[in-house]
């Protein structure tokens with residue numbers, strides 16, 4: 001079964017510069033939930049991997065983040081989409097955890113818990129950190145220009161350039177469904 005990891009902010013939801021502190025703050029990017037439903041129908045498992053240092057910084061509790069993610073999964077279901085699991089890193093930079101992207105800890109944990117093959121999986125994100133985390137474990141990567149990164153510059157990505165660059169999640173899904181089914 002095909003697998004894709006999606007970053008949250010800038011991929012599914014609007015990267016607004018502030019933390020999403022409650023379900024009322026969630027703003028979806030146009031077509032994002034529908035794109036997940038299209039992936040599911042084409043046989044893809046969809047997981048989320050997201051840095052949420054707002055927890056470590058005290059802007060939201062771990063429980064509050066869980067409430068936000070429960071709502072996100074419910075909203076996805078209403079759009080006919082299934083999110084298999086949500087992995088989030090609650091730590092701050094400097095906490096020396098192994099899960100905060102650009103480290104691949106969340107992907108490794110997901111691979112173990114869901115018996116996934118990371119080398120045939122894809123990951124999509126809007127920052128060099130997302131791309132580096134996935135590249136570190138041999139996962140193919142899509143940089144989406146719908147969040148932090150508005151234009152692709154090779155130099156920013158150093159040794160881990162994305163496999164492909166797409167405008168947003170709907171365009172990536174067009175590509176994956178055309179080329180990987």
Ligand SMILES: [Mg+2]
Nearest residue numbers: 007009010126
């Ligand atoms: Mg992001």
Ligand SMILES: [Zn+2]
Nearest residue numbers: 089097099100
């Ligand atoms: Zn962490």
